[in-house]
Amino acid sequence: MEPAPSTLWRCRERTLRCERTLIMGILNSTPDSFSDGGNYFDLAQAVVRGLKIADEGADIIDIGGESTRPGAAAVDETEELRRVVPIVRTLAERTNCAISVDTTKASVARAALQAGAHIINDISAATRDEAMAATVAEFQAGIVLMHCQGTPETMQQEPQYTEVVAEVRDYLDARIEALIEAGLPRENTVVDPGFGFGKTLEHNLTLLRQLDQFTQLGRPLLVGLSRKSMLGTLTGHKKPEQRLHAGLAAVTAAILRGARLIRTHDVAATRDAARVADELRVYQS
16 A cells, blocks of 8 residues: 655655655765764765765765754865765765755756766755755656754854744745745655754754654654764763664654654664654554
8 A cells, every 4th residue: 555645755757655754864065064073074084984874775865965953164166076076976876875965956966867976965945055846846846845943054043933833834835835946856855853953952952852843744753863962962072973772762853753763973873763663663653
């Protein structure tokens, strides 16, 4: 029997089925990402890391060439292309994972899609570059539409909302419609509330507590909580790599509230947690 539309994600020639939680493994080819900056800046190191992510059971490898940590400065187009495209090309040839590229630039998206990527993960929900929506539609790629208040340079400078859940949900609903107007089918979209992107700790906790409200959008829901500062605030762990256990607890809560995709630095552990949470979700239904 065909699954409900909200469990399907079409990404070019692929259809990803989110009947179980899908795992998106993070591969940052940057010198300044908050958790693993500099670790995979070299092409060879990045490819080895990407293959390990695949071996650990990721469904998607998410490649980023520009840090989006709070306070991060923008990277110019030429440098981002240099960092990202060779990794995409190599991993597309050497793994069966879907390939995602984390970018807000249409030119980088185009080059990545030409190199073999399937998905664009845009923290600005295709608002920062007016050509992004048309580019994704041209390739019929998958897209992650994420909510972010402000830019990475400014987003944690006193973010404010009247009703954070309603405002984020309505924004994502409008962005889905904008991509449809640009020629991308609804089935090619996924939404992400953007934990830590222009939100205080209380905003993040409110979003997590009420995450099931985002299922009203009728699209699979992606959540990225891996190693984030909110977990450090709650546990007292200052180093991102110390936040695994807290992250697994948050991931489990997110899956039980409707998340269908999890973006993580820790693929193997998160996959195990997701398997258990999926069984609990089935039982609850």
